[in-house]
Amino acid sequence: MTPKEVLEFAKKNNAKILDLKFMDFPGIWQHTSFPTTELEESSFEDGFGFDGSSIRGWQPIHASDMLLIPDDATAVMDPFTKEPTLTMICNVVDPITKERYTRDPRYIAHKAEAYLKSTGIADTSYMGPEAEFFVFDDIRYDSKEQCSYYFIDSKEGKWNSGKEENPNLGYKPRYKEGYFPVPPTDSLQDIRTEMVLTMMAVGIPIECQHHEVATAGQCEIDMRFAPLSKCADNLMWYKYICKNVARKHSKTVTFMPKPIWNDNGSGMHTHQSLWKGNKPLFAGNGYGGLSEMALYYIGGILKHAHALAGIVAPTTNSYKRLVPGFEAPVNLAYSSRNRSAGVRVPMYSPSPKAKRVEVRFPDPSCNGYLAFAAMLMAGLDGIQNKIDPGEPLDKDIYALGPEELKNVPSLPGSLEDALDALEKDQDFLLKGDVFTQDAIDMWLEYKRDKEVNQMRLRPHPYEFALYFDI
Numbered sequence: 001m002t003p004k005e006v007l008e009f010a011k012k013n014n015a016k017i018l019d020l021k022f023m024d025f026p027g028i029w030q031h032t033s034f035p036t037t038e039l040e041e042s043s044f045e046d047g048f049g050f051d052g053s054s055i056r057g058w059q060p061i062h063a064s065d066m067l068l069i070p071d072d073a074t075a076v077m078d079p080f081t082k083e084p085t086l087t088m089i090c091n092v093v094d095p096i097t098k099e100r101y102t103r104d105p106r107y108i109a110h111k112a113e114a115y116l117k118s119t120g121i122a123d124t125s126y127m128g129p130e131a132e133f134f135v136f137d138d139i140r141y142d143s144k145e146q147c148s149y150y151f152i153d154s155k156e157g158k159w160n161s162g163k164e165e166n167p168n169l170g171y172k173p174r175y176k177e178g179y180f181p182v183p184p185t186d187s188l189q190d191i192r193t194e195m196v197l198t199m200m201a202v203g204i205p206i207e208c209q210h211h212e213v214a215t216a217g218q219c220e221i222d223m224r225f226a227p228l229s230k231c232a233d234n235l236m237w238y239k240y241i242c243k244n245v246a247r248k249h250s251k252t253v254t255f256m257p258k259p260i261w262n263d264n265g266s267g268m269h270t271h272q273s274l275w276k277g278n279k280p281l282f283a284g285n286g287y288g289g290l291s292e293m294a295l296y297y298i299g300g301i302l303k304h305a306h307a308l309a310g311i312v313a314p315t316t317n318s319y320k321r322l323v324p325g326f327e328a329p330v331n332l333a334y335s336s337r338n339r340s341a342g343v344r345v346p347m348y349s350p351s352p353k354a355k356r357v358e359v360r361f362p363d364p365s366c367n368g369y370l371a372f373a374a375m376l377m378a379g380l381d382g383i384q385n386k387i388d389p390g391e392p393l394d395k396d397i398y399a400l401g402p403e404e405l406k407n408v409p410s411l412p413g414s415l416e417d418a419l420d421a422l423e424k425d426q427d428f429l430l431k432g433d434v435f436t437q438d439a440i441d442m443w444l445e446y447k448r449d450k451e452v453n454q455m456r457l458r459p460h461p462y463e464f465a466l467y468f469d470i
């Protein structure tokens with residue numbers, strides 16, 4: 001839409017409120033609202049002011065004034081508000097220079113796409129994330145000086161198989177056996193369908209939805225692939241819609257990678273391909289039907305995987321998921337059809353348009369704009385420097401013995417290790433000024449100070465089981 005068309009769209013839909021959404025640095029949508037009488041054609045240049053010092057990882061208080069510039073191409077009606085509400089995703093701009101803000105994750109994604117075009121390698125990077133999530137019926141948690149706890153409950157949870165529910169009707173998915181059961185075992189079919197239809201109503205193409213492996217309501221909805229920035233926009237709508245549909249039904253959604261111990265965690269396997277014009281560039285005569293370019297792309301992903309982990313698996317909880325035994329891709333190898341490898345080559349279709357690379361170690365706690373941009377930059381580095389990914393590993397890596405495994409590199413074991421790797425290996429992100437040094441430094445500082453160190457300082461409940469009687 002043009003600004004004029006947005007105003008007409010608002011009038012046609014009787015919009016009373018304008019809601020502006022934007023992404024903070026860690027990866028959570030923020031918003032501010034105005035009467036639609038405040039929206040004019042000039043608003044798409046002049047913007048709306050807000051306090052950048054109150055946003056995590058952004059401005060100091062002495063330079064706090066920032067502008068939100070609505071992106072007219074993102075205008076839709078919010079599906080959850082009581083009053084008709086026009087909503088748009090915004091870009092963040094400095095009010096004095098009128099330049100895009102370097103810590104705005106959306107800007108970083110836009111710069112990654114621009115850099116791709118500048119290389120001449122391709123003009124479009126397609127991303128297709130498979131974001132998994134849990135739907136719980138109750139969640140309570142707290143961490144104080146004298147106590148720390150969480151309590152999760154789900155009507156689907158296997159731990160409730162013996163609960164007096166007056167009546168308990170059974171059909172609780174067993175641990176690690178939640179993949180594809182029909183209702184009544186899958187109790188969330190209708191809720192996921194509502195999520196799907198809501199996503200489609202705001203313009204997100206959906207391919208399928210289903211229950212996932214874990215007990216206690218693990219789900220997945222697959223969006224169709226889209227250009228990098230558009231896909232990151234879609235991912236934010238995806239999370240917003242899942243959470244709000246669940247809330248309508250007195251349930252709650254979490255995208256934590258590992259909320260439940262001893263069962264599968266939630267990943268965000270991300271399918272990727274490069275196109276130029278209308279030509280897919282990853283199809284060829286190499287391994288798995290891939291082109292030489294695609295294999296070099298894999299080489300870049302594998303070479304920079306430790307650094308990437310600090311962005312695509314960016315929480316301390318991510319590394320509770322990235323452990324052997326729960327279908328998590330901890331091993332840095334590539335293979336066709338093989339879900340035990342960190343990078344998989346899907347073989348569902350022989351069509352050149354379907355040829356893609358699936359990076360399996362990201363999880364849905366990541367900031368999509370940063371994660372997609374970082375993976376693209378790693379892949380491009382592989383292409384530019386012709387990084388050989390080595391030989392594929394067409395074996396069940398989880399079943400390999402110690403002798404075979406010692407030659408297979410693995411992901412970092414903690415967020416701290418991943419951030420250390422990112423600090424040492426970041427040149428590929430700085431190309432084209434896609435990630436600025438300031439943005440990377442702030443990311444490292446924020447993650448270490450607000451997450452790694454905070455976890456380090458607090459006793460863990462299980463430590464009492466281990467050590468109280470020592």
